[in-house]
Amino acid sequence: xxxxxxxxxxxxxxxxxxxxxxxxxxxxxxxxxxxxxxxxxxxxxxxxxxxxxxxxxxxxxxxxxxxxxxxxxxxxxxxxxxxxxxxxxxxxxxxxxxxxxxxxxxxxxxxxx
Amino acid sequence: xxxxxxxxxxxxxxxxxxxxxxxxxxxxxxxxxxxxxxxxxxxxxxxxxxxxxxxxxxxxxxxxxxxxxxxxxxxxxxxxxxxxxxxxxxxxxxxxxxxxxxxxxxxxxxxxxx
Numbered sequence: 733x734x735x736x737x738x739x740x741x742x743x744x745x746x747x748x749x750x751x752x753x754x755x756x757x758x759x760x761x762x763x764x765x766x767x768x769x770x771x772x773x774x775x776x777x778x779x780x781x782x783x784x785x786x787x788x789x790x791x792x793x794x795x796x797x798x799x800x801x802x803x804x805x806x807x808x809x810x811x812x813x814x815x816x817x818x819x820x821x822x823x824x825x826x827x828x829x830x831x832x833x834x835x836x837x838x839x840x841x842x843x844x845x
Numbered sequence: 846x847x848x849x850x851x852x853x854x855x856x857x858x859x860x861x862x863x864x865x866x867x868x869x870x871x872x873x874x875x876x877x878x879x880x881x882x883x884x885x886x887x888x889x890x891x892x893x894x895x896x897x898x899x900x901x902x903x904x905x906x907x908x909x910x911x912x913x914x915x916x917x918x919x920x921x922x923x924x925x926x927x928x929x930x931x932x933x934x935x936x937x938x939x940x941x942x943x944x945x946x947x948x949x950x951x952x953x954x955x956x957x958x959x
Contacts, residue, residue, distance in 0.1 A: 736888075763945055765947065767949075772854070772951055773951055774849075774851075774935055774949040774950050774951040774952045775889075775935065775937075775949040776949065777946060777947050777949075780945045780946070780947070782945055788944070788945070788946075790946060790947070791946070791948065822888055824889075829939065829941070829945060830879075830896045830939060830941065833891045834879075834891055836889045836890070837888055838887065838888050839887075
Protein backbone atom coordinates (compact mmCIF):
# COMPACT_ATOMS: atom_id res chain seq x y z
CA UNK A 733 0.00 0.00 0.00
CA UNK A 734 1.31 3.43 -1.00
CA UNK A 735 1.82 5.51 2.10
CA UNK A 736 3.74 8.15 3.97
CA UNK A 737 4.54 7.09 7.53
CA UNK A 738 5.36 9.53 10.29
CA UNK A 739 6.56 8.68 13.75
CA UNK A 740 5.72 9.36 16.44
CA UNK A 741 2.06 10.33 16.09
CA UNK A 742 2.04 12.13 19.41
CA UNK A 743 4.93 13.61 21.37
CA UNK A 744 5.18 15.70 24.49
CA UNK A 745 8.64 17.04 25.23
CA UNK A 746 10.39 19.71 27.25
CA UNK A 747 11.97 22.91 26.03
CA UNK A 748 15.46 22.39 24.71
CA UNK A 749 15.44 18.62 24.39
CA UNK A 750 16.44 17.65 20.86
CA UNK A 751 13.95 15.53 18.97
CA UNK A 752 13.49 13.97 15.56
CA UNK A 753 10.26 13.22 13.78
CA UNK A 754 10.71 10.58 11.12
CA UNK A 755 9.00 10.45 7.75
CA UNK A 756 9.23 7.58 5.31
CA UNK A 757 7.53 6.97 1.97
CA UNK A 758 7.38 3.75 -0.05
CA UNK A 759 6.55 5.21 -3.46
CA UNK A 760 10.03 6.18 -4.68
CA UNK A 761 8.95 9.83 -4.73
CA UNK A 762 11.56 12.49 -5.32
CA UNK A 763 9.70 15.39 -3.73
CA UNK A 764 9.06 15.59 -0.01
CA UNK A 765 7.96 18.37 2.32
CA UNK A 766 7.35 19.15 5.94
CA UNK A 767 4.47 21.37 7.03
CA UNK A 768 3.16 22.62 10.31
CA UNK A 769 -0.54 23.25 10.82
CA UNK A 770 -1.78 25.80 13.31
CA UNK A 771 -5.38 26.96 13.86
CA UNK A 772 -6.29 29.87 11.63
CA UNK A 773 -3.00 29.72 9.73
CA UNK A 774 -3.50 26.67 7.53
CA UNK A 775 -0.41 24.71 6.63
CA UNK A 776 2.95 26.38 6.38
CA UNK A 777 5.84 24.73 4.61
CA UNK A 778 8.94 24.28 6.76
CA UNK A 779 11.38 22.61 4.39
CA UNK A 780 11.20 20.68 1.18
CA UNK A 781 13.44 18.33 -0.75
CA UNK A 782 13.49 17.74 -4.49
CA UNK A 783 15.85 14.78 -4.34
CA UNK A 784 18.50 13.10 -2.25
CA UNK A 785 20.84 15.70 -0.74
CA UNK A 786 18.71 18.53 -2.20
CA UNK A 787 16.79 20.49 0.40
CA UNK A 788 15.55 24.06 0.64
CA UNK A 789 13.71 26.33 3.00
CA UNK A 790 9.99 26.78 2.95
CA UNK A 791 8.14 29.62 4.60
CA UNK A 792 8.95 28.90 8.25
CA UNK A 793 12.31 27.09 8.53
CA UNK A 794 13.60 28.78 11.69
CA UNK A 795 14.26 26.31 14.49
CA UNK A 796 14.13 23.24 12.24
CA UNK A 797 16.60 21.12 10.33
CA UNK A 798 16.12 18.39 7.77
CA UNK A 799 18.23 15.90 5.90
CA UNK A 800 17.65 13.71 2.87
CA UNK A 801 20.28 11.01 2.77
CA UNK A 802 18.01 8.41 1.25
CA UNK A 803 15.15 8.87 -1.15
CA UNK A 804 12.55 7.31 1.13
CA UNK A 805 13.34 9.17 4.36
CA UNK A 806 13.05 12.85 5.26
CA UNK A 807 13.42 13.39 9.01
CA UNK A 808 12.56 16.67 10.71
CA UNK A 809 14.93 17.68 13.50
CA UNK A 810 14.24 20.18 16.26
CA UNK A 811 17.62 20.85 17.86
CA UNK A 812 16.25 22.92 20.74
CA UNK A 813 12.45 22.86 20.75
CA UNK A 814 10.53 25.80 22.16
CA UNK A 815 6.85 26.12 23.11
CA UNK A 816 6.09 28.07 19.92
CA UNK A 817 6.90 24.91 18.00
CA UNK A 818 3.91 23.18 19.55
CA UNK A 819 1.91 22.25 16.47
CA UNK A 820 0.58 19.51 14.21
CA UNK A 821 3.24 18.44 11.72
CA UNK A 822 2.67 16.77 8.37
CA UNK A 823 5.09 15.15 5.99
CA UNK A 824 4.14 14.85 2.32
CA UNK A 825 5.64 13.29 -0.77
CA UNK A 826 4.94 13.39 -4.49
CA UNK A 827 6.37 12.00 -7.70
CA UNK A 828 6.64 15.39 -9.36
CA UNK A 829 6.01 19.09 -8.80
CA UNK A 830 2.30 19.08 -9.42
CA UNK A 831 1.09 16.68 -12.07
CA UNK A 832 0.48 13.76 -9.80
CA UNK A 833 -1.06 13.44 -6.40
CA UNK A 834 0.75 14.36 -3.23
CA UNK A 835 0.46 11.93 -0.34
CA UNK A 836 0.33 13.17 3.22
CA UNK A 837 1.23 11.36 6.38
CA UNK A 838 -1.22 11.11 9.27
CA UNK A 839 0.44 13.87 11.23
CA UNK A 840 2.52 14.24 14.39
CA UNK A 841 1.07 16.25 17.21
CA UNK A 842 3.95 17.84 19.09
CA UNK A 843 3.63 19.61 22.42
CA UNK A 844 6.64 21.44 23.86
CA UNK A 845 6.31 22.41 27.53
CA UNK B 846 5.98 36.50 -3.25
CA UNK B 847 3.08 34.13 -3.47
CA UNK B 848 0.06 34.26 -1.22
CA UNK B 849 -3.33 32.61 -0.93
CA UNK B 850 -6.51 34.07 0.51
CA UNK B 851 -9.51 31.93 1.31
CA UNK B 852 -12.58 34.06 1.88
CA UNK B 853 -14.57 32.83 4.85
CA UNK B 854 -13.06 30.70 7.56
CA UNK B 855 -16.45 29.01 7.98
CA UNK B 856 -19.11 28.28 5.37
CA UNK B 857 -22.45 26.66 6.15
CA UNK B 858 -24.78 25.18 3.52
CA UNK B 859 -27.84 22.98 3.57
CA UNK B 860 -27.67 19.46 2.24
CA UNK B 861 -28.36 19.56 -1.48
CA UNK B 862 -27.35 23.20 -1.86
CA UNK B 863 -24.50 24.58 -3.93
CA UNK B 864 -21.08 24.62 -2.30
CA UNK B 865 -18.83 27.56 -3.19
CA UNK B 866 -15.48 27.98 -1.46
CA UNK B 867 -13.45 30.96 -2.56
CA UNK B 868 -9.72 31.12 -3.19
CA UNK B 869 -7.72 34.03 -4.53
CA UNK B 870 -3.99 33.90 -5.04
CA UNK B 871 -1.13 36.15 -5.94
CA UNK B 872 1.84 34.91 -7.88
CA UNK B 873 4.39 36.63 -10.07
CA UNK B 874 4.73 33.51 -12.22
CA UNK B 875 2.20 31.03 -13.59
CA UNK B 876 1.12 28.88 -10.70
CA UNK B 877 0.09 25.37 -9.98
CA UNK B 878 -3.11 25.47 -7.92
CA UNK B 879 -4.53 22.83 -5.61
CA UNK B 880 -7.52 22.15 -3.40
CA UNK B 881 -7.14 19.73 -0.50
CA UNK B 882 -9.68 18.37 1.97
CA UNK B 883 -8.97 17.43 5.56
CA UNK B 884 -11.33 15.34 7.63
CA UNK B 885 -11.03 15.43 11.44
CA UNK B 886 -7.86 13.84 12.77
CA UNK B 887 -6.61 12.95 9.33
CA UNK B 888 -4.03 14.12 6.86
CA UNK B 889 -4.83 16.02 3.69
CA UNK B 890 -6.27 14.52 0.55
CA UNK B 891 -5.97 16.11 -2.87
CA UNK B 892 -9.34 17.07 -4.34
CA UNK B 893 -8.15 18.55 -7.61
CA UNK B 894 -5.36 20.55 -9.21
CA UNK B 895 -4.67 22.95 -12.03
CA UNK B 896 -1.30 22.75 -13.75
CA UNK B 897 -1.78 23.61 -17.42
CA UNK B 898 -4.43 23.29 -20.08
CA UNK B 899 -8.16 23.33 -19.42
CA UNK B 900 -9.06 25.93 -16.86
CA UNK B 901 -12.07 24.02 -15.53
CA UNK B 902 -10.81 21.05 -13.59
CA UNK B 903 -12.84 18.24 -12.12
CA UNK B 904 -11.85 16.41 -9.02
CA UNK B 905 -13.03 13.70 -6.74
CA UNK B 906 -16.36 13.58 -4.92
CA UNK B 907 -18.09 15.79 -7.50
CA UNK B 908 -15.99 18.89 -6.86
CA UNK B 909 -14.67 21.16 -9.57
CA UNK B 910 -12.76 24.42 -9.76
CA UNK B 911 -12.09 27.01 -12.43
CA UNK B 912 -8.79 28.80 -12.87
CA UNK B 913 -9.48 32.42 -13.77
CA UNK B 914 -6.21 34.17 -14.49
CA UNK B 915 -7.77 37.61 -14.92
CA UNK B 916 -9.37 37.36 -11.48
CA UNK B 917 -6.47 35.41 -9.89
CA UNK B 918 -9.07 33.02 -8.51
CA UNK B 919 -9.52 29.29 -8.17
CA UNK B 920 -12.89 28.84 -6.50
CA UNK B 921 -14.11 25.37 -5.56
CA UNK B 922 -17.68 24.33 -6.28
CA UNK B 923 -19.98 21.37 -5.93
CA UNK B 924 -23.55 21.49 -7.24
CA UNK B 925 -25.14 19.59 -4.37
CA UNK B 926 -23.70 19.30 -0.88
CA UNK B 927 -23.72 16.04 0.99
CA UNK B 928 -23.35 15.55 4.71
CA UNK B 929 -20.08 13.73 4.08
CA UNK B 930 -18.61 16.92 2.56
CA UNK B 931 -18.32 18.48 6.00
CA UNK B 932 -14.58 19.01 6.45
CA UNK B 933 -11.89 21.65 6.20
CA UNK B 934 -10.76 22.71 2.75
CA UNK B 935 -7.42 24.23 1.82
CA UNK B 936 -6.37 26.03 -1.32
CA UNK B 937 -2.65 25.99 -2.18
CA UNK B 938 -0.38 27.56 -4.77
CA UNK B 939 3.03 26.50 -6.05
CA UNK B 940 5.09 28.24 -8.69
CA UNK B 941 5.76 26.19 -11.80
CA UNK B 942 9.18 27.60 -12.61
CA UNK B 943 11.32 25.02 -10.87
CA UNK B 944 11.05 25.27 -7.11
CA UNK B 945 8.79 23.44 -4.72
CA UNK B 946 7.78 26.20 -2.36
CA UNK B 947 4.10 25.79 -1.59
CA UNK B 948 1.77 28.27 0.07
CA UNK B 949 -1.50 27.20 1.66
CA UNK B 950 -4.51 29.30 2.53
CA UNK B 951 -5.79 29.44 6.08
CA UNK B 952 -8.56 27.00 5.30
CA UNK B 953 -12.35 27.06 5.14
CA UNK B 954 -14.40 24.82 7.34
CA UNK B 955 -17.53 23.60 5.58
CA UNK B 956 -20.60 22.76 7.62
CA UNK B 957 -23.49 20.90 6.00
CA UNK B 958 -26.93 21.17 7.60
CA UNK B 959 -29.51 18.44 7.25
